[in-house]
Amino acid sequence: MTVQLSFKFSFDRHDGFPPPAVRIWVDTDNNFQPEPNEEVTLTQNGLEWTGTCSLQGASSASVWYLVGYVASLGSKWSLEVRSNTPQDHAVAADTGSVKHLRSAFWGMLSP
Amino acid sequence: MKTPSRFGMLPALALFAGVSAVESSAFADGDASSALSVLPWNGVFLKVSDGDQRGTVEFGRNVSAFRYHLAVSAPLNSSSRVAAFTDENRLTAGASASLSISFSSILNDAGAAARVIGKPTDACRAFLAAMSAAGKVPLPTCSEDSAVYSAWLVEHANTATDAAQSAAARELGKRPVPTAFADRRFFWELGLDLLGSYDRLSVLPADAAAPEEDATKWNFRAGLAARAYWAPWFALTLKPGIEWSRSPSTVKFTRCEGVPSSSDNVTGQSCSDDALLLLASHKTVAKPYFQWALTGVLPSQTAKVTPGAELGMRWYTVGGAARQSVTLTAFLAPTIEPVVTRFGVGVEMITALADDPNGSFKSGKKWWTPFLIVGGTL
Secondary structure (H helix, E strand, O other): OOOEEEEEEEEEOOOOOOOOOOEEEEEEOHHHHOOOOHEEEEEEEEOOOEEEEEEEEEOOOOEEEEEEEEOOOOOEEEEEEEEEEOEEEEEEEEEEOOOOOEEEEEEOOOO | OOOOOHHHHOOOOEEEEOOOOOOOOEOOOOOOOOOOEEOOOOOOEOOOOOOOOOEEEEEEEEEOOOEEEEEEEEEEHHHHHHHHHHHOOOOOOOOEEEEEEEEEEEHHHHHHHHHHHOOOOOHHHHHHHHHHHOOOEEEEEOOOOOOHHHHHHHHHHHHHHHHHHHHHHHHHHOOOOOOHHHHHOOOEEEEEEEEEEEEEEEEEEOOOOOOEEEEEEEEEEEEEEEEEEEEEEEEEEEEEEEEEOOEEEEEEEEEEOOOOOOOOOOOOEEEEEEEEEEEOOOOOOOEEEEEEEEEEEEEOOOOOOEEEEEEEEEEEEEOOEEEEEEEEEEEEEOOOOOOOOOEEEEEEEEEOOOOOOOOOOOOOOOEEEEEEEEOOOO
């Protein structure tokens, strides 16, 4: 069985240079390392990044993901992760205000 | 001959040319007045002639810390093809393609930030376990920027008596990414730019009545593209490279042929407005070019736009004569759009650094081109 995950990450604004960047990994092997084969290919549209990936299993429960970004101080980010199993629903969501140019954080998906 | 000074009478229109991070997109300008041409300068599209109308397809994506961007562009009508042969500024081109590949320290640093935070902390695990136990769906994150996580840390560090308390207390005030790295303001990108263009048109070899022959115009440019950013105020762009080109000197004229008539009182002509007269054929030449641009912005924490200015210079050779261009632009960059979007006004001063081989101008001649920016890339 396969679970399809959809990631959406956005900033509300930028503040000059450099252009913001976002990268996301899904820790499929559960070793808490951002590995190349675990990186979600993101498509940028303006200040929004979207991407999908597939998970082997019946649920996204307890799967960890990692987000790294470069962004303008004071801008607000928003993250939403959705799963298509058993039906389309959000499995992670949060917002934050950027305190440092470079940052990263862990998150875990709900069932 | 059509001279660059004529363009100086026209406000130029720059359109967003796409950035390395854009998703695949395709567009073609249907408005005949939207005459686009690639200004070999920051990838900006400028309107420099009413006779040039192009279609462009672009594709870009990030792979790890690398960006790549592919663009293909072609004139959409015969007038635009002719413009590529008659524009003395050589800002227009025939069918063209470009490929840019660059390494981005911005993307690399986003990855480095993810690597240096290590495994989820005990506080993070306790927080998410508590959220799960409380039936919180969807789950929040363990970001230091998250109000939910921050509030939980404070609450548990001060009130709880279990393991979560000590974990939260340890987490409070700690930086997941070392401050010296997280707050460093310098970023850079270094890449390779390849660009080529080609077109072939029929011309009349110095005689309006002579049989037509083909003339070919092409160029190939290879260079480096380096950008340095000092967040959030400045960006410096450097583009050295070499260009191989073959560009015949032609002039557009109206060519008319008499139409047979059975009466002396009736005459007629069949005319073509896009006839090209070949003035001179040039050999393929290889010339270096160099461009730089310094862009500054005044960031605001509240405004929807950031004001800025850009000073740029480039040295290049067209038609066998070296030229220098100085561009000064004032712009507003919306903060709720990609950093590459800009609106403003500018002026370009082109100075001939050598006599034109065809005698059209002398060294030192200047052309001024005011333009209006509707969008552009850095």
